[in-house]
Amino acid sequence: MQEIINRAKELLADGTVARVLGWKAGDLPYNPEPAYFENAEALSDFVYNGFCGANLSKYMIEASKLEGKTLVFLKPCDTYSFNQLIKEHRVDREKAYIIGVGCKGKLDIEKIKKAGIKGIESIEGAEISDAAETLKIQTIYGEKEMAYADAMLERCHVCKGKEHQVYDELIGESKETKDAELFAEVERIEAMSPEEKFAFFQNELSKCIRCNACRNACPACNCRKCVFDSTKFDSAQKANVDTFEEKMFHIIRAFHVAGRCTDCGECSRVCPQGIPLHLFNRKFIKDIDELYGEYQAGEDTESKAPLTNFTFDDAEPSIVGKRG
Amino acid sequence: MFKIAKENLSALFQLIAEKQELYLPVKAAGQTNFAAWDKDAQVDLDTLKTVKSAKDAFFPQSENLYNVTKKEKKMHIEPGALKEQDFVVFGMRACDVKGVEVLDRVFLADPIDSFYAARREHGTIVAMACHEPEETCFCKVFGIDAAQPASDVAAWMIGEDLYWKALTEKGEALTEAVKELLTDADEAPVEEEKEAVHAIVEKLPYMNLSLEGWNGDALKEKFDSPVWEELYKPCLACGTCTFVCPTCQCYDIKDYTAGESVFRYRCWDSCMYSDFTMMAHGNNRNSQMQRFRQRFMHKLVYYPANNDGMYSCVGCGRCVEKCPSALNIVKVVKAFQDQGGEK
Numbered sequence: 166m167q168e169i170i171n172r173a174k175e176l177l178a179d180g181t182v183a184r185v186l187g188w189k190a191g192d193l194p195y196n197p198e199p200a201y202f203e204n205a206e207a208l209s210d211f212v213y214n215g216f217c218g219a220n221l222s223k224y225m226i227e228a229s230k231l232e233g234k235t236l237v238f239l240k241p242c243d244t245y246s247f248n249q250l251i252k253e254h255r256v257d258r259e260k261a262y263i264i265g266v267g268c269k270g271k272l273d274i275e276k277i278k279k280a281g282i283k284g285i286e287s288i289e290g291a292e293i294s295d296a297a298e299t300l301k302i303q304t305i306y307g308e309k310e311m312a313y314a315d316a317m318l319e320r321c322h323v324c325k326g327k328e329h330q331v332y333d334e335l336i337g338e339s340k341e342t343k344d345a346e347l348f349a350e351v352e353r354i355e356a357m358s359p360e361e362k363f364a365f366f367q368n369e370l371s372k373c374i375r376c377n378a379c380r381n382a383c384p385a386c387n388c389r390k391c392v393f394d395s396t397k398f399d400s401a402q403k404a405n406v407d408t409f410e411e412k413m414f415h416i417i418r419a420f421h422v423a424g425r426c427t428d429c430g431e432c433s434r435v436c437p438q439g440i441p442l443h444l445f446n447r448k449f450i451k452d453i454d455e456l457y458g459e460y461q462a463g464e465d466t467e468s469k470a471p472l473t474n475f476t477f478d479d480a481e482p483s484i485v486g487k488r489g
Numbered sequence: 490m491f492k493i494a495k496e497n498l499s500a501l502f503q504l505i506a507e508k509q510e511l512y513l514p515v516k517a518a519g520q521t522n523f524a525a526w527d528k529d530a531q532v533d534l535d536t537l538k539t540v541k542s543a544k545d546a547f548f549p550q551s552e553n554l555y556n557v558t559k560k561e562k563k564m565h566i567e568p569g570a571l572k573e574q575d576f577v578v579f580g581m582r583a584c585d586v587k588g589v590e591v592l593d594r595v596f597l598a599d600p601i602d603s604f605y606a607a608r609r610e611h612g613t614i615v616a617m618a619c620h621e622p623e624e625t626c627f628c629k630v631f632g633i634d635a636a637q638p639a640s641d642v643a644a645w646m647i648g649e650d651l652y653w654k655a656l657t658e659k660g661e662a663l664t665e666a667v668k669e670l671l672t673d674a675d676e677a678p679v680e681e682e683k684e685a686v687h688a689i690v691e692k693l694p695y696m697n698l699s700l701e702g703w704n705g706d707a708l709k710e711k712f713d714s715p716v717w718e719e720l721y722k723p724c725l726a727c728g729t730c731t732f733v734c735p736t737c738q739c740y741d742i743k744d745y746t747a748g749e750s751v752f753r754y755r756c757w758d759s760c761m762y763s764d765f766t767m768m769a770h771g772n773n774r775n776s777q778m779q780r781f782r783q784r785f786m787h788k789l790v791y792y793p794a795n796n797d798g799m800y801s802c803v804g805c806g807r808c809v810e811k812c813p814s815a816l817n818i819v820k821v822v823k824a825f826q827d828q829g830g831e832k
Contacts, residue, residue: 191820192694192819193625193694196815198814198816199723200722201719219814219815224723283537283621284621284623284689284692286624286694304624305621368517371517371518372517372520374550375732376728376732376759377727377728377762378725381725381726381813382813394763396764403756404550404743404745404756406551431813435725435727437540437732437733437811438520438522439519439520440518
């Protein structure tokens with residue numbers, strides 16, 4: 166971590182960047198927050214550890230409008246989002262100085278708490294430099310342990326790899342954390358009967374509290390004004406009614422980000438109700454792969470996306486229809 | 490003081506539910522929230538904090554105020570029904586009970602909100618003392634005793650028994666109604682439990698949070714502070730903090746047009762949203778900094794200014810747990826402490 170801080174100080178001192186966008190230590194062992202640092206002194210609060218799951222790419226939309234360059238730290242998976250934002254002309258590459266930081270998988274405090282660990286005082290093993298496979302968690306109710314892998318975010322179990330897709334320089338090593346099949350969960354749902362599928366999603370989506378955390382954290386949800394925030398839109402979009410969450414909001418959002426979603430997993434990470442929202446997006450990714458050939462949004466900034474490009478070999482709608 | 494064995498709780502719930510509606514923490518799709526009891530409900534009294542508070546029981550996230558329908562050439566206006574049936578909310582915590590007091594001061598002050606008042610009149614709260622408070626809890630900062638909820642009935646889960654003590658007339662009435670399942674109990678185990686919980690509370694990391702300087706008199710100083718410009722930046726402008734909060738009480742009123750009828754409903758609103766309190770002239774808070782500032786100024790300055798110094802935060806810590814950007818009211822209070830309101 167010190168290497169990252171030192172490099173940030175150098176880039177601030179020599180005027181390469183006007184500010185640093187990273188993570189600031191929280192007041193609990195697991196709650197660092199995205200933050201801007203404008204001088205060397207402020208960087209004393211900088212932190213980069215297993216709890217820095219927040220994808221900073223989306224913050225770069227606003228940072229692109231500021232004077233001068235912003236130094237931003239991106240994990241390998243975050244860089245896909247950044248590339249996609251370049252492709253959509255929502256961030257300015259020239260306004261970003263990207264340091265790709267190493268990642269050994271990010272932690273999910275919800276998983277730690279779901280394991281019955283509470284009253285957390287300190288957590289050992291979450292440091293990025295730490296090779297520990299186990300988290301040692303000191304709590305008011307005694308010392309607990311949890312395997313690092315068991316506490317990882319879902320997205321890390323299907324990690325896209327250690328390679329950063331866009332960067333100016335790299336600091337730190339990454340670790341392979343993939344230990345599950347990307348489409349295993351989607352296939353499990355595909356195998357369900359329509360009634361089972363409906364029941365599954367109804368059960369999950371009825372927990373939705375319409376907080377919009379998924380939308381606001383999503384780098385692909387970058388419309389200047391969301392249709393669901395429109396005062397002229399005559400639906401009950403602000404009300405917490407089952408029909409809306411279960412049948413409209415999340416489905417519409419998934420359609421809107423189809424072909425642009427990099428599967429960064431922020432939607433599921435931030436959902437206060439633990440709804441596996443990534444499943445919608447991943448189903449689209451699977452379908453796109455099957456119908457138009459393998460495609461990973463955010464792998465580059467130039468290629469034409471399958472859903473915004475026409476070729477004579479495109480899947481016919483009737484075929485799509487038949488396949489459901 | 491009475492008690493009931495843990496294994497008899499489902500009989501207790503069934504008995505209550507025979508005569509009234511019963512809301513309690515139920516686990517569904519992996520998360521625990523307050524929901525109506527039925528025989529198949531997976532009751533979860535072990536989870537300390539439900540994701541949403543029990544606020545919905547008195548102030549639901551969405552409710553119809555009235556419906557307008559057209560029949561032939563006449564318009565019919567049908568007001569939304571007020572709660573008429575008694576109900577019980579079981580398993581709230583001391584912080585959430587205090588949260589209801591915060592809501593009372595808003596909705597039961599003139600002009601009285603009839604929908605809310607009807608629910609308060611018909612609702613009986615059975616609150617459970619906290620057994621193992623968590624690091625995100627800071628109710629003591631607001632003078633709340635996690636081991637002694639100020640509800641209609643206070644309950645303590647100790648070992649294999651639930652101890653039960655009526656504290657109000659409503660509580661006495663409910664106790665009478667379920668008396669066949671209760672047995673007399675000694676207070677000693679409860680006193681012991683309270684002491685143990687108090688000892689844990691003292692060890693919690695936020696226990697020494699100081700609210701010095703947060704009051705109605707500090708309005709201008711806090712409002713004009715440059716600290717907000719730094720604090721709000723990670724905020725994604727979602728409404729998670731406001732929707733999991735037991736005291737946030739802002740709502741929007743909207744019309745839903747369905748062909749020849751109109752449903753006028755109200756639903757929770759969030760000061761984090763860009764259309765919050767939007768009026769014909771536009772929006773009176775046009776930056777996220779202003780919207781972010783509004784939430785904390787309301788909790789710690791405006792509300793106490795209008796309510797004899799009472800804060801509209803109860804230290805439940807749900808925002809601490811749920812904010813996607815790890816922001817929360819504790820960090821706000823600390824930021825002002827660190828910088829003395831000046832930068």
